[in-house]
Amino acid sequence: TWNTDFVRDSTVGQRYEVLAAEIDKAMSFMEAIGVDTDELRRVDFYSSHEALLLEYEHALTRIDSRTNTPYNTSAHMVWIGERTRQLDGAHVEYLRRLRNPIGMKLGPSTTPSDAVALAERLDPAQEPGRLTIISRMGAERVRDALPPIIEAIEDTGRKVAWVCDPMHGNTFETSLGYKTRAFDQVADELNGFFDVHQDLGTWPGGVH
Numbered sequence: 001t002w003n004t005d006f007v008r009d010s011t012v013g014q015r016y017e018v019l020a021a022e023i024d025k026a027m028s029f030m031e032a033i034g035v036d037t038d039e040l041r042r043v044d045f046y047s048s049h050e051a052l053l054l055e056y057e058h059a060l061t062r063i064d065s066r067t068n069t070p071y072n073t074s075a076h077m078v079w080i081g082e083r084t085r086q087l088d089g090a091h092v093e094y095l096r097r098l099r100n101p102i103g104m105k106l107g108p109s110t111t112p113s114d115a116v117a118l119a120e121r122l123d124p125a126q127e128p129g130r131l132t133i134i135s136r137m138g139a140e141r142v143r144d145a146l147p148p149i150i151e152a153i154e155d156t157g158r159k160v161a162w163v164c165d166p167m168h169g170n171t172f173e174t175s176l177g178y179k180t181r182a183f184d185q186v187a188d189e190l191n192g193f194f195d196v197h198q199d200l201g202t203w204p205g206g207v208h
Contacts, residue, residue: 046076046077047075047076047077048075048076048077048078048079048103049074049075049078049079050078050079050080050081050084050105051072051078051079051080051091051094051095052081052084052091054090054091054094056074057072057074057078057094058094060072060073060074061073061098064099067099069099070097070098070099071098071099071100072098072100075100076100076101077100077101077102077103077132078095078098078100078102078103079102079103079104079105079132079134080092080095080102080103080104080105080118080122081105082105082106082107082136082168085104085105085106085118087114087117087118087121092118092121092122095122096121096122096124101129101130101131101132102122102123102130102131102132103131103132103133103134103163104118104119104122104131104132104133104134105134105135105136105165105168106133106134106135106136106137106149107135107136107137107138107168107169108137108138108141108145108169110145110149111149112148112149112151112152113152115133115149115152115153116152116153116156119131119133119153119156119158119160120156123158123160126156126157126158126159128159129159129161130160131158131160131161132160132161132162132163132205133149133153133160133161133162133163134163134164134165134208135149135162135163135164135165135193136164136165136166136167136168136169137169137189137192138169138170138185138189139166139169139170139185139186139188139189139192141169142164142169142189142192142193142196143192143195143196146192146193146196147196147199147200150162150196150197150200150202151200154200154202161205161206162197162202162203162204162205162206163205163206163207163208164189164190164193164204164206164207164208165207165208166185166186166187166189166190166193166207167181167186169189170182170185170186170189190207
């Protein structure tokens with residue numbers, strides 16, 4: 001209720017109330033006819049965050065008793081950031097040893113050879129599903145900076161998930177010093193991301 005107060009008197013709020021009422025009626029009907037399955041009482045829920053503070057991540061790393069391999073238990077998937085993706089850095093060294101799915105954020109300064117070297121370090125066995133590559137190029141650069149990276153990674157034969165982060169490459173400060181983004185730039189980077197994949201015949205896997 002607290003979350004919907006600000007739209008209660010708007011057309012969006014009214015549409016929400018109608019939809020919520022229809023869902024309530026459907027759930028009541030299912031209960032009345034005896035539908036009672038686990039699917040209605042539980043949900044698969046996954047979490048992910050940047051593995052930024054290594055002391056924190058290390059403290060939440062466990063060795064799986066069945067496979068004797070290390071898992072980060074602070075999240076299902078952890079990623080390496082644009083500022084911590086140094087090939088010989090501690091963050092890459094830590095993430096490459098985990099059995100979790102791993103993400104790596106790549107900005108406009110990333111070269112195709114940088115991307116391939118990181119992929120080789122984090123996914124030497126070319127395991128499908130191991131790597132998610134999150135591009136954050138900025139609206140002005142996505143259409144020229146992203147294609148050579150995609151082509152270089154695809155040429156290695158890896159099956160990675162391609163995801164777009166349209167926020168962090170479009171940050172600017174207002175005159176009062178507030179960090180913000182312009183919606184038009186966010187939308188433009190998303191459109192560019194999908195355009196690039198359509199042109200290359202590759203699969204745009206998601207939005208971060």
